Amino acid sequence: xxxxxxxxxxxxxxxxxxxxxQKFKHFMxxxxxxxxxxxxxxxxxxxxxxxxxxxxxxRIQIQFYIVFFSVWIGIGEFFLGKNKMFKLHPTNFWAxxxxxxxxxxxxxxxxxxxxNMFALTAILSTLIITLLIDYSSGIIxxxxxxxxxxxxxxYDLKFTVYLFLPSxxxxxxxxxxxxxxxxxxxxxxxxxxxxxxxxxxxxSYNAIDYLYIPISNFLGILIMMGVxxxxxxxxxxxxxxxxxxLGNLNNPILKELSLKAPGTYYHSMIISNLAESASEVVMGNxxxxxxxxxxxxxxxxxxxxxxxxxQKSKNPHVDISPKLSSLxxxxxxxxxxxLARKYRLPxxxxxxxxxxxxxxxxxxxxxxxxxxxxxxDTNMFRYPGPIPQFKEAAILMIADxxxxxxxxxxxxxxxxxxxxxxxxxxxxxxxxxxDDCGLTMRExxxxxxxxxxxxxxxxxxxxxxxxxxxxxxxx
Numbered sequence: 001x002x003x004x005x006x007x008x009x010x011x012x013x014x015x016x017x018x019x020x021x022q023k024f025k026h027f028m029x030x031x032x033x034x035x036x037x038x039x040x041x042x043x044x045x046x047x048x049x050x051x052x053x054x055x056x057x058x059r060i061q062i063q064f065y066i067v068f069f070s071v072w073i074g075i076g077e078f079f080l081g082k083n084k085m086f087k088l089h090p091t092n093f094w095a096x097x098x099x100x101x102x103x104x105x106x107x108x109x110x111x112x113x114x115x116n117m118f119a120l121t122a123i124l125s126t127l128i129i130t131l132l133i134d135y136s137s138g139i140i141x142x143x144x145x146x147x148x149x150x151x152x153x154x155y156d157l158k159f160t161v162y163l164f165l166p167s168x169x170x171x172x173x174x175x176x177x178x179x180x181x182x183x184x185x186x187x188x189x190x191x192x193x194x195x196x197x198x199x200x201x202x203x204s205y206n207a208i209d210y211l212y213i214p215i216s217n218f219l220g221i222l223i224m225m226g227v228x229x230x231x232x233x234x235x236x237x238x239x240x241x242x243x244x245x246l247g248n249l250n251n252p253i254l255k256e257l258s259l260k261a262p263g264t265y266y267h268s269m270i271i272s273n274l275a276e277s278a279s280e281v282v283m284g285n286x287x288x289x290x291x292x293x294x295x296x297x298x299x300x301x302x303x304x305x306x307x308x309x310x311q312k313s314k315n316p317h318v319d320i321s322p323k324l325s326s327l328x329x330x331x332x333x334x335x336x337x338x339l340a341r342k343y344r345l346p347x348x349x350x351x352x353x354x355x356x357x358x359x360x361x362x363x364x365x366x367x368x369x370x371x372x373x374x375x376x377d378t379n380m381f382r383y384p385g386p387i388p389q390f391k392e393a394a395i396l397m398i399a400d401x402x403x404x405x406x407x408x409x410x411x412x413x414x415x416x417x418x419x420x421x422x423x424x425x426x427x428x429x430x431x432x433x434x435d436d437c438g439l440t441m442r443e444x445x446x447x448x449x450x451x452x453x454x455x456x457x458x459x460x461x462x463x464x465x466x467x468x469x470x471x472x473x474x475x
Contacts, residue, residue, distance in 0.1 A: 033090055034077065037098065041072065044102060048152060051109050064151055071147055076140055084438070085133065085348075088389055089237075092347045093133060096237035100128040101141045103227075105148060111216065112149075117159075118204060119212040120149060122167040123190050124220040127174050127183065128228060131239035135175035142167030158201045166194040178240045178287065183221055191217045238346040240287040246345070247291035253298050253343060263309030264300045267403060268293055270458070274399035275392070277454045282443040284391045292352040293396055295345060299336025299353065303328060309407075322369040326362055326381045333357065333384055348390070355393040356400055358433040359385035387433050394437035395447060398425060402451055412459045414452070421448050 028035065045064050049056050080086050086093045104125035111119050122145040130138030142164055150160030170190040177183060191214045198204060198213065232242045249255075258265040272293035279289035304310040306317065306328050317325045333354060340350040359382050366381040388394035401424050406412060409420075425448055428434060434444070 033094065037077075037094070038069070040098065040102070041068070044105065048105070048109055048148075052113060052152070067151055067155070068147060072144060076144060079140060080137060083133075083137070084390065088351070089347050092235050092237050096132045096231065096235040097129055097137060097141065099235065100125040100132075100227075100231060101145065105145060107223075108145075108149070115216075116209065116212050117153070118198065118209040119216040120163060121190075121194075121213075121216045121220050122146060122163055123170050123186070123217050124224045126167040126171050127186060127221070127224050128231060130171045130174050131177060131228065131241065132231065132235070132237045135171045138171035138174070139168055142171060158203055162194065162197050162201060162203060165197055166190040169193050178244060180225060180241060183225065187217055187221045232346075233344055236344055236347040236350075238348075240285070243287045243291045243346065247287075247294055249294075253301075253339060254294060257298055257301055261297075261300045261304035261307070261310050263311075264297050264304060264307060267309050268295075268297055271296070271396070271399045271403050273458065274402065274451050274454055275395050278395045278399065278447045278450045279392055281446045281450045282391060282395075282439070284395065288346075288348060289392045289395055292349045292392060293399065295336075295340070295349050296352050296356045296396055296400070297332065297336065298339050299332035299334070301339070302331065302335050307332070317365075322365040322372070323380065325365050329362060329365075330384055348392070351389060352393050352396055354384070355386060355388045356396045357383035357385075358387040358397060358428075358431075359383060360428075360431065360433065387435060388437040391437055391439055391443075394434055394439050397428065397433060398447060399451060401428070402455070406455055406459075412455065414456060417452055417455060421452055 042065070045061065045068070046056055049060065080094075080097065083093070104122065107124070108120045122142045125145060126138045126142045129141045146160045146162075146164035146167065149163060150156050153159055167190065170186040173189050174183065174186040177186075194213045194217070195210055198210065204210070228239065229242065232238045238246065254265070257268070272290045275289040275293045276286045278284075279286045300307050300310070306325075308315075320328075336353040337350055339345075340353055361378045362381045362383070366378060369381070370376060388397055402421060405420055405424060406417070409416070425444060429444070439447075
């Protein structure tokens with residue numbers, strides 16, 4: 001009897017150990033990104049003390065961890081964790097945040113050691129992160145940079161403010177930058193504010209220290225412009241500047257699309273105008289909407305003749321089964337994603353390629369298959385999806401189906417166009433294609449109105465010119 005109970009006790013103990021291990025394993029897997037970030041910062045703090053003081057003091061390290069990680073977890077992890085893009089693509093967006101920040105901290109450690117403490121500047125990482133992600137992320141990076149060096153220099157609050165406030169101004173003034181020349185404005189605003197703060201806080205009375213501020217900020221701007229394309233390529237998170245450069249119509253993929261699938265190329269150009277104008281009315285990223293539209297159908301480079309806009313005479317779908325036609329249409333999405341990864345296009349443009357058809361059913365081929373077999377299976381004729389995850393992807397979906405519909409209209413009349421748009425958008429809405437994109441009904445209504453106006457302006461009627469004999473026109 002005793003042996004039986006001891007056996008049961010040992011078994012329950014083993015089960016508890018296995019249960020604890022499984023819970024620990026699940027916790028580590030769920031929070032591995034957070035743990036990696038903590039390890040990176042610990043390594044950076046140890047490295048900084050070694051570089052500056054050639055020693056590692058446990059008391060200083062522990063105090064640093066307590067203060068820095070309290071702010072990082074309470075502000076950085078909390079607010080960035082709520083950002084939808086960090087949820088969609090955590091690896092890419094955390095890399096886009098941490099890589100410039102760590103690069104700038106290491107660079108400024110060298111500046112402090114070999115130049116001057118007042119030459120420290122957060123402008124490089126703040127601008128890169130603001131341009132790649134958004135200005136709220138840029139502000140968080142500026143706060144962490146300022147806090148890092150404020151703690152490093154003896155918990156100096158004045159010095160922390162001296163580093164943080166100019167970076168805050170730089171982030172705010174760079175949030176809408178689309179051209180490299182506009183980067184001069186954050187430099188001017190940040191430099192002036194930093195000089196004022198240095199004077200107001202009485203941190204220095206040396207004229208040379210004031211001179212270091214514009215020089216270091218200007219060098220930071222130059223380095224930023226040089227390294228920005230590398231950070232974009234590395235993380236696949238692009239600034240508006242990078243997107244505009246990528247959207248150059250001489251881009252090799254777009255050139256190939258124009259040669260192999262000219263109908264698709266023209267279709268993409270029209271959609272880009274619709275998507276850009278619609279994004280503007282809902283405060284979306286107009287540059288992403290336009291450039292994403294250029295690339296959304298690059299998968300049609302493979303077998304372009306199977307898409308109506310590229311067909312000149314015979315439709316090849318007539319000779320194959322509806323199931324095969326469905327697979328070929330799906331392939332323009334999957335092959336488009338392959339090309340996006342091969343050429344390291346922005347991760348959000350890859351999303352737009354995947355999501356611009358959502359999980360919609362190819363109704364024509366589904367109906368053909370049902371007539372042939374009597375089988376109702378919509379899943380066989382769905383696009384792979386997923387449904388749009390952000391506004392610009394949903395706007396692209398609306399623009400895509402709208403352009404396809406208007407192409408089949410003989411005369412584009414406002415009343416008929418409005419009715420067709422209502423039917424299309426209602427169909428997308430009730431299919432659940434807008435469930436995850438964040439668009440409200442008010443915004444959808446604005447998008448519909450703007451797309452309608454853009455189409456009518458693009459298809460306005462021209463006056464018919466009288467025919468005059470060419471001899472009369474000659475001088």
